[in-house]
Amino acid sequence: xxxxxxxxxxxxxxxxxxxxxxxxxxxxxxxxxxxxxxxxxxxxxxxxxxxxxxxxxxxxxxxxxxxxxxxxxxxxxx
Numbered sequence: 001x002x003x004x005x006x007x008x009x010x011x012x013x014x015x016x017x018x019x020x021x022x023x024x025x026x027x028x029x030x031x032x033x034x035x036x037x038x039x040x041x042x043x044x045x046x047x048x049x050x051x052x053x054x055x056x057x058x059x060x061x062x063x064x065x066x067x068x069x070x071x072x073x074x075x076x077x078x
Contacts (some may be wrong), residue, residue, distance in 0.1 A: 005077075010040035018045070022052055033057040 002021030006013045018032065032054050034040040040058065047058050 009039050010038065011045045014039045015045050015048050017053070018048060018052070022054075028053070030054045031057050033059070035059050046072045 002017035002019065002024065004013050004017035004020065014034075030053070032049060034056070036058050039045065040056070046056065048054075
């Protein structure tokens, strides 16, 4: 698992977390599931996923069910 923290959720921040996860594990067939936030759809992030062989999966538009657990984590961190 990769982690990265910052004042704003940017493509560079999530790319950093992805890079950390890729260094920690030499996994094959990885699926990275996210919401449709701009940091996950940014070209710099999608290209990094392609380079690493990571398949992107995104939740349905307007659906909050995918993010229940991460939203709970954000609440704890705040």
